[in-house]
Amino acid sequence: MTQSPDWVRLQKALSVEAEYGFTDLVGKQYRFSEFLCLSFGQTPTVITALERRRWQEMASQFARYPQLTLLERQHLVAEASQFIQQIEQGSAGAQGRRGAGEKMYNQQSKTQVKQPPTTPIVKTNSEANSGYSSNLSLDQPLANVAEIGVRKGGYLTKLNLYTVRDLLFYYPRDHIDYARQVNISELEAGETVTLVGKIKSCNCFTTQKNNKLTILELVITDQSGRIKLSRFFAGNRYSNRGWQEALKRRYESGSIVAASGLVKKNKYGLTLDNPEIEVLAHPEDTIDSLNIGRVVPVYPLTEGVPADMVRQAVTAVLPAAAQLKDPLPSVIRNQYGLVGLKDAIANIHFPSDSAAKEAARRRLVFDEFFYLQLGFLQRRQALRQVQNSAILLPAGKLIEEFEQILPFKLTNAQQRVINDILNDLQKPTPMNRLVQGDVGSGKTVVAVIAILAAVQSGYQGALMAPTEVLAEQHYRKLVSWFNLLHLPVELLTGSTKTAKRRQIHAQLETGELSLLVGTHALIQDPVNFHKLGLVVIDEQHRFGVHQRARLLSKGEQPHVLTMTATPIPRTLALTLHGDLDVSQIDELPPGRQAIYTTALTGKERNNAYDLIRREIAEGRQVYVVLPLIEESEKLDLRSAVDEHQHLSESIFPEFQVGLLHGRMSSAEKDEVINAFRDNKTQIIVSTTVIEVGVDVPNATVMMIENAERFGLSQLHQLRGRVGRGSHRSYCLLMSSSTTPDARQRLNVLEQSQDGFFIAEMDMRLRGPGEVLGTRQSGLADFALASLVEDQEVLQIARDAAEKIILRDGNLEKLPLLQAELDYRYQKLMGGAILT
Incomplete structure (x- = not known):
């Protein structure tokens, strides 16, 4: 050589x-x-x-x-x-x-x-x-960077990396610390280390059993011992004679090498798992490798893009980080102890030590949260500057009459939230408020008072729910109240007959109809309100962005009240609803009892059946919920159809057992729910369509099959279907899983009835995208930030954003910050933020 x-x-x-x-x-x-x-x-x-x-x-x-x-x-x-x-x-x-x-x-x-x-x-x-790193520009195409070139640049496009800036902000998903150098005799399994030694022998060959597998074997020695290292190369191209000979010449006997990797134990003793190896000029030579003897970044990859290519490309463009201008004012950086942007970018890729890596990560996590919050707050401020919304009367005859006909007294929490809403409604600025409340906390009553404020002020209201079952439930409850107040209310869903649909459209346009309840059918073009003043959206995260936008377009800057029975942890609420005013109904109505909750195994199933028989003998009713409609070939889960047949024929032939699932028509669902509501059916076997919208106070047992397949928040929602009457209620979590994770999650339900605590634990155990029951929930797509691990950083980012908006809401004095916000906010949220 x-x-x-x-x-x-x-x-x-x-x-x-x-x-x-x-x-x-x-x-x-x-x-x-x-x-x-x-x-x-x-x-x-x-x-x-x-x-x-x-x-x-x-x-x-x-x-x-x-x-x-x-x-x-x-x-x-x-x-x-x-x-x-x-x-x-x-x-x-x-x-x-x-x-x-x-x-x-x-x-x-x-x-x-x-x-x-x-x-x-x-x-x-x-x-x-002219394209070398010394002359790089941030917007320069990667293909024009000499150390990268057109071919590698083409590979990097598979990762959506096109410019120098893209690559600088392509953060590693992890780091491996190979900075610790040890002697061969000091190796311990499980550690990541670097060792330096002399090559005793080298062999490179394609295996006889598999002509697509080539192995490089090196025996390395130092003053303390010897070790055998192997690297594996899969593919026909590595059986090339010229490539193997070149590799053997690179690692000639007597050469000094540095090797880094994870120490593993095999039948021959300790070794390094598929190590990174670099030839050195002498034992004290500087290690120049991107993968050896240092903290090595691990990047998200895709098929066909090797890790070394990304590391080499990042190294080539890293000098361009010096051109980055830090948009964050120095007063904010100093106040919150944040490093500069240039240092953060350099040390997130190739940190000098763990402290530098953590400082870099904290700054970049702050940025992800900060620009999201800044965008939210700027949008909220812009909304508050609108002065053409309906001014709705906070007091009046309708609200007084409604409070008189209620058979119960409002809780302090309900009254507090109602005051928040009525204060918003009497302003010309459109209300944009989220009401969070646990199952059974009385959110619907709060929404009705807001609707009555609109009606008594001469405006119409609209209430949109995500499913026909829930829309019908709202309608049934509202009709009973509105009839007593002599107010018209109608229901519009996909199942509404054509003649009735035309009648509703006509009454809406004349203003004769005060309130329309419905599903996404409300946003269809023929639906035109005469004077829409308030929109109530239930479980809004289940609607798409464009669906919500179309409903709001039915009026001129209507007030918006959104409700959710899915308790959301504060960190999740900030990132999902950061531009909303949030109110919480954190108190259950008096008389609501705690639901006895227990996790049972298959061996205890007969105990569950005995409890069901006792409750039905007392005149009560039972839910049995399953995750599937029909049996899955891939999953060993009990299906709703099969379980219905099993229970009705073999276990409870003396009782009436109903079946409810999402594939049934609206008429079929109505028939099943009405039979259960009238106690003609004692047991109802259902999928999660029962999760919201079915209110039967006489039901006292909720039995959930394969409970480990559900999220904690969803289990809590299902549990909330019972315990709505005066009788003691039970939630039975049936699970055959013996994994510690499943056991831990079900224990949370056994120990707590607090929906907000349960949601927090659900987020910690499963991640924020699952808490809402859907991955299409409008959550920001963070590259580094974690809503579970970085709650403290999220809070200071929100504080910093509030201070910035308070001083300079339009960011006129901070043009760099505004430009970065425009770029980051749209990219982070995909331009799809709309509440």
Whole structure:
């Protein structure tokens, strides 16, 4: 490895290959790809460490040459020729060779021009030099960065990386610490370490049993012992004779190497698991590798994009971080102890130590939260500047009459939330308030008072629910109240008959109809309100952004009240509803009893059946909920259809057992629910369609099959279907799972009735995207931030954003911050924020 390659022969081989159409020509001794692989196996002694890595990489690339496409071969040949020129020009005594090299390269460049217009034209050396890191711009395409090039740039587009800025902000998902250097005798399984030693022997071979598996075996020694290391290469291209010989020459006996990896124990003793290895000039030589002897970044990857390629590309563009302007005012950085943006970017990729990595991560997590909160608060401020919403009367005859007909007294929490709402409604600024309340806390009564405030002020109201079952439940309850108040209310769903639908449309347009309850049918074009003043949206996270927008467009800046029976942890509420005013009904009505909750195994099923028989004998009713409609071939789960047959024929033949699931028509659902409500059916077997909307105070048992398959918040919602009357109620969580995680989750339900605590635990155990029962919930797509681990950073980010908006709401004095907000907020939320 001490002699330099024959530059002229290399350039001539490249030129001839280009002239003959990149066909991997066969020479007297070798194919073109084998010759290049062998040639690049001879590392020149007069090149820099960075050039040495790139030179060695060329050997691997030419080993794969037969498998490359025509375009990839063209790029590789051009890149190799250009690289050789650069080395020649930087080497002493290269003047005599340069003329021949340039002539060869120019011939090859001309050949490239003859290719179809879609093939990129190879740049001259002077053009390429203008793209080196020292002259990088943040918006420069990665393909124009000399150390990356068109071919690697093409691979990086698979990760949606197109510019230098994209790559700088492509954060690692983890880091591996190889910074600790040890002797061979000090190795302990489970540690990540680096060792330096001398190669005792090297062997590289394709296995006889599998011709697609090639193994490199090295025996390394130091003053304390010896170790055998193996690297595995899967694929036909690695069985190439030239590639294997080049690899063996790189790791010649007597060479000094550094190796990093995870220490594992196998039948031969301790080893490093598929280690990273670099050849050193001497034992005290500096380790130049991106993967060895340091904290190594681990990036999110996709098929066909190797980790080393991303690390090398990041290293190439990292100097451009110096051009970054920090939009965050220094007063904010100092107040919250945040490092500068340039340092954060540098240390999130290649940190000097763990402290630098943590400081970098904290700053970048802050940024993700901060710009989201800043966008929320700016939108809320803009909304508050609107002064053309309906002014609704906070007091009046209708509200007084409604409070008189209620058979119960409002709780303090309900009264507090009602006051918040009525204060909002008497302002010309449109209300945008979220009411959170646990199951059974009385959110509907609060919404009715808001609707009555609109009606008594001469406006109409609309209430939209996500399912027909829930819409019908709201309608049934509202009709009973509105009839006593002599107010009209109608229900509009997909099942509404055409004649009735036309009647509703007509009454809406004349203003005759005060309140319309419905599903997404409310947002259809024929629905036109005469004077819409208030929109109530129940379980709003179940609606899409555009659905909510279309409903709001039915009026001119209507007030908006959203409700959810899914308690949301504060951190989740900030990131999902950061532009809303939030009220919580954190008190249950008097008389509501705690629901006895227990997790049972299959062996205890008969105990559950005995409890059900006792409750039905007392005149009570039972829910049995399952996750599936029909039996799944892949999952061993009890299905609703099969369980209904099993219970009605084998277990409870003396009782009436109903079946309810989402595939039934609205008429069929109504029939089943009405039969259960009238106690004609004692047991109802259902999927989670029962989760919201079915209110039967006589039901006292909720039995949930395969409970481990549900989220905690969903289980809590299901549990809330019982305990609505004066009798003691039970929730039986049936689970055959013995995993610690499943047991831990079900224990939370056994120990707590607090929906907000349960939601917090659900978020910690399963992640925020699952708490809402849907991944399409409008959550921001964070690259680094975790709503579970970074709650403290989220809070200070919210505080900082509030201070900024308070001082300069339009960010007129902070143009850099506004520009970054425009870019970040749209990218983070996909331009889809609308509450």
